[in-house]
Amino acid sequence: MSSLTAETGISPEVELLESHKKFIEEKSSSNFSSLNKIGAQQFEKLGYPHSKHEMFTFVNTKNVATNFASATSSEINKDDIAEFVYSECERSLIVLVDGQFREDLSDTSGLDNGVKFVSGNEALADSEVRKYIESSAQEENDAFAAINAAFCEDGLFIDIPAKMVMKSVVQILAISNGAEKEGESSRPRILVRAGDLAEAKIIVRYAGLKGNYFVNSVQDFLIGDGAGLGLVLVETDQKEARNFSKTRLVLNRDSRFNGSNISYGSALTRCHLEARLKAPGAEFRLNSVGVLKNKEQVHHYIRVYHEAAQCSSDMHFKNIVNDQSRSSVDGTVIVEKDAQLTNSDQLINNLLLSDEAHADSKPNLIINADDVKCTHGNTVGQIDEEQLFYLKARGLSEAIAKTLLTKSFAASIVEKIEFPSVRKNVEETLLKKLEATDG
Amino acid sequence: MLEINDLAGGFEGNEILKGFSLKVNPGEIHAIMGPNGSGKSTLAKILAGHPVYEATSGKVIYKGKDLLDMDPEERALEGVFLGFQYPLEIPGVNNAEFLRMAYNAKLVHKGEEEIDPLDFDEILDEKMKIVGMNPKYKDRFLNDGFSGGEKKKNEILQMAVLEPTLAILDETDSGLDIDALKTVANGVNRLFNKDRALIVITHYQRLLDYIKPHFVHVFSDGKIVETGGKELALELEKNGYDKYMAPGN
Numbered sequence: 001m002s003s004l005t006a007e008t009g010i011s012p013e014v015e016l017l018e019s020h021k022k023f024i025e026e027k028s029s030s031n032f033s034s035l036n037k038i039g040a041q042q043f044e045k046l047g048y049p050h051s052k053h054e055m056f057t058f059v060n061t062k063n064v065a066t067n068f069a070s071a072t073s074s075e076i077n078k079d080d081i082a083e084f085v086y087s088e089c090e091r092s093l094i095v096l097v098d099g100q101f102r103e104d105l106s107d108t109s110g111l112d113n114g115v116k117f118v119s120g121n122e123a124l125a126d127s128e129v130r131k132y133i134e135s136s137a138q139e140e141n142d143a144f145a146a147i148n149a150a151f152c153e154d155g156l157f158i159d160i161p162a163k164m165v166m167k168s169v170v171q172i173l174a175i176s177n178g179a180e181k182e183g184e185s186s187r188p189r190i191l192v193r194a195g196d197l198a199e200a201k202i203i204v205r206y207a208g209l210k211g212n213y214f215v216n217s218v219q220d221f222l223i224g225d226g227a228g229l230g231l232v233l234v235e236t237d238q239k240e241a242r243n244f245s246k247t248r249l250v251l252n253r254d255s256r257f258n259g260s261n262i263s264y265g266s267a268l269t270r271c272h273l274e275a276r277l278k279a280p281g282a283e284f285r286l287n288s289v290g291v292l293k294n295k296e297q298v299h300h301y302i303r304v305y306h307e308a309a310q311c312s313s314d315m316h317f318k319n320i321v322n323d324q325s326r327s328s329v330d331g332t333v334i335v336e337k338d339a340q341l342t343n344s345d346q347l348i349n350n351l352l353l354s355d356e357a358h359a360d361s362k363p364n365l366i367i368n369a370d371d372v373k374c375t376h377g378n379t380v381g382q383i384d385e386e387q388l389f390y391l392k393a394r395g396l397s398e399a400i401a402k403t404l405l406t407k408s409f410a411a412s413i414v415e416k417i418e419f420p421s422v423r424k425n426v427e428e429t430l431l432k433k434l435e436a437t438d439g
Numbered sequence: 440m441l442e443i444n445d446l447a448g449g450f451e452g453n454e455i456l457k458g459f460s461l462k463v464n465p466g467e468i469h470a471i472m473g474p475n476g477s478g479k480s481t482l483a484k485i486l487a488g489h490p491v492y493e494a495t496s497g498k499v500i501y502k503g504k505d506l507l508d509m510d511p512e513e514r515a516l517e518g519v520f521l522g523f524q525y526p527l528e529i530p531g532v533n534n535a536e537f538l539r540m541a542y543n544a545k546l547v548h549k550g551e552e553e554i555d556p557l558d559f560d561e562i563l564d565e566k567m568k569i570v571g572m573n574p575k576y577k578d579r580f581l582n583d584g585f586s587g588g589e590k591k592k593n594e595i596l597q598m599a600v601l602e603p604t605l606a607i608l609d610e611t612d613s614g615l616d617i618d619a620l621k622t623v624a625n626g627v628n629r630l631f632n633k634d635r636a637l638i639v640i641t642h643y644q645r646l647l648d649y650i651k652p653h654f655v656h657v658f659s660d661g662k663i664v665e666t667g668g669k670e671l672a673l674e675l676e677k678n679g680y681d682k683y684m685a686p687g688n
Contacts, residue, residue: 385490390527393487394541394597395515395548404540408531408580 012048012065016040020150023070031124032152038137039149046143055142058328058360059270059299064242065144065185065214070098070151076177076209078105084207084236086421089171096174098186099217100154112166120155120189129157129191136220136248142272145246148187148218155189158202162195162224169201169419176208176215176241188217196224196252202231203422206245208238212267217245223255225279230418231259236429237266239296244270251311253279260417262426263290263298264433265325272301277311277339284313289413291430292325292357302331304344306369312343318413319350320406320434321357328360333374335367342369348378351409353402399435406434440465440636441506441605446497447661448485454495455481457661463605466633470647471640472672473658474680479640480524482658483609487521488514501605515541516548520603522594524610528582534593535563535577538600545601566599570626588619595626602630607638612646624649644676659683 010018020040027033049056076097085093091110094117095102101119108117124130137149156172174188194200206215215237223229237243243266251257263269275284290298304313319327329348350359361378383405391401410430417423441463449455455478463469473479484492486499488511499506506514529537542562543553554562560577567574572592582590591611598606608627612620627650631637639650647655647669655671656663657680664683665671 384527387527387529389487389489389511390523390529391537392511393515393521393523394537394601395512395544396541397512397544398510400540400544401512404532404537405529408529411531411580 013044016043016048016065016147016150023151027153030153031121031130035124035134035137035149035152038134039140039146039152042137042140043143043146043150046141046146049143055272055301057330057362058326059268059297064244064268065147065216070153070185070187076105076175080209081105081173081175081207084173084175084205086169086171086203086205086419086425088169088419088421089203092168092170094156094158094170094172096156096172096188096190098175098177099152099188101156110168111170112164112168114161114164115166115170116159116161118157120152120157123155123157123191132220132222133191142246144216144244144270145218145272148189148216148246151185152187152189152218155191158190158192160192160194160198160200163197164195165199166201169203171203171205174204174206174215174217176206176213176237177210185214185216188215188219190217190219191222192220192229193222194224194227194229197226198224199228200230201418202229203234203419204231205234205236206243207236208241211238212240213238214242215244217243218248219245220248220250221257222250223252223257225253226255227252228256228258231257232417232419232422233259233261233271234264234422235262235266235269236264237269239266239294241266242268245272247271247273249273249275249284251275251277251279251282251284254281256283257285258418259286260413260422261286261288261300262417262422263288263292264429265290265292265296265298267296269298270301271299273303275304275313277304277306277313278308280308280310282308282311284311286315287413287416288315288317289410289426290319290327291410291433292320292327293322293433294325295323296325298327300329300331302329304331304333306333306335306339306342306344309338309340309342311339314344315346316413317348318410319359320353320410321350321359322353322434324354324356326358326360328362329378330360330362330364331376332364332366333376335365335369335372335374337368339369340371342372342374344372344374346376349409350378350380351406352380352382353406403434440502442498442500444498444500446485446494446499448492448494448497449478449481450492455661456485456494459497459662461656461663463636463638465604465636467654468631468637468639468650468652470652470655470669470672471638471658471663472642472644472655472675474684475642477658478661479642479658480609483521483524483607483640486607487511487519512544515601516545518604520598520601520606522591522598522606522608522611524613526582526590526594528580528584530580530583532581534579534581535560537581538563538597541597542600563600566596569599569629570595571622572596587614588616591615591619591623592626595623599626599630604634605636605638607640609640610642611639612641612643620646621649644672647672657683
């Protein structure tokens, strides 16, 4: 661990642990203090990651967290965030600003009766929640998630009771209000528990108001027996921002996860997703689309653990990269010894719109059972010249024809997004972004 | 309307057309017939501006302008339409939306206002009737999963919507059963008038039972080797192309 920061000559590890000491002195009384200590210990074990770490092969972590101070929120009101709220969620909206739960900005009047939501501090008073959070922090394998645990001060816990079929779609809006100094971080922490046989619909959207911030989040989704979770994760951060997230999914018996991940592009986005299919009958579906231009980067690091028999997983990634942007998908499905009759598919499709754009794919399978059906594949391609000619031969300009073809590439993912307002926004913004890049 | 003079060209250095000449006036239907692999499609692709195909010498004047100097989209906007032998499948692009975009591109080119989707829908319904197409194909992705016959009908639908002055139909009949062929031919006939011209490229005489050409040209070894009326097509049907084959082939 010798990656030195140029300015100070101090290694990021030392710097982090120093600032953590100060942090603990100031905040020693909160319910988070034990998690904070576990996080720091775990970080010490893992070290500050660099590209030799398998988990960060494609990600340049240098100077991502240049200092470990927490971003402090300046004034913010409802008007500032209105544009980030999806129309079906106006009355089922829960807002975090720089990781802090903000009741004054939230509107939960349309939320289904019985759905509980509390701030992180309150949530940790519940011993079961605390046990889960602290034990997963002890086993944390991602240094940035450990940093989140080390400095986390608040968060959000949503509890959907057993058998509740939600009518409302909850939007969790995690706003970054811009750091005062470059490199300051916010560390949102979200925990959602869907009780047995519950049906939950959730959108988590990351958005920024200004500046060069680093949002380093951890989100956990626990899905009970027979329960279903429809989740859309949307990253609409500022162009200079960096967004690292660790998402853990725990799927119990006969549970279903249907997820979409949408990246609008930022300076550096990294999504680490870990799904554990713990009991027979669990079903995991993930569709992901990213549209990048300029020097934007989006990296996915996905691990799906089939720990029980008769589970299925299906992942499909599509990345559109233009200019000098970069994407990577490093996805491994691990089928444990007893996970017979596993069904698993993984497909990564990349569309390169420029010679300087870069897309890495690393689909992988580790199979320890002998009666399974698993596939994986990846493609890298450019706009099809024959298709382009066909459209031009009908009078469409080169720019419009390319936009249409690019849009068509993303269509199969976009049409699977569960919530119409998210889909509409993706369609409009996606198209707009691609139009702007053309020329 | 169209004057092709001594056109030579091909793709990737292969010279397929070797001195091809043809004059087409408004109100005329020309059939170009020739054996498989004789380069008929190369002609169609050069006329439409396919990027891989290149004219190396000769001239093509369309409505007084140098056609070869124009981009493919410009040619389309000026009224040239190529009915593809193998229409491309483009999943993710809605058929009706695509047609509306193409229609609007043409309106804008003529200096007119774009049409709104509802008004266009009426036009589209009417055109779909002409070509005998089920309205359900409006909401499908462009040619995606269409049968051969549906794809060809969709080509003619595009032609019906865009109302080109010069249509070049490249083997529009190939792969069609007789019913589909009749429907397609009927659509083409209803769109034809004295101000428009049509070049039908085909291998089989059968299509010409339904689309009546004024001229039939025999295409062999990169150029027209004989021209006649529709009786020439019947003769070809009977005797084949053997007598036109270049020596040594």
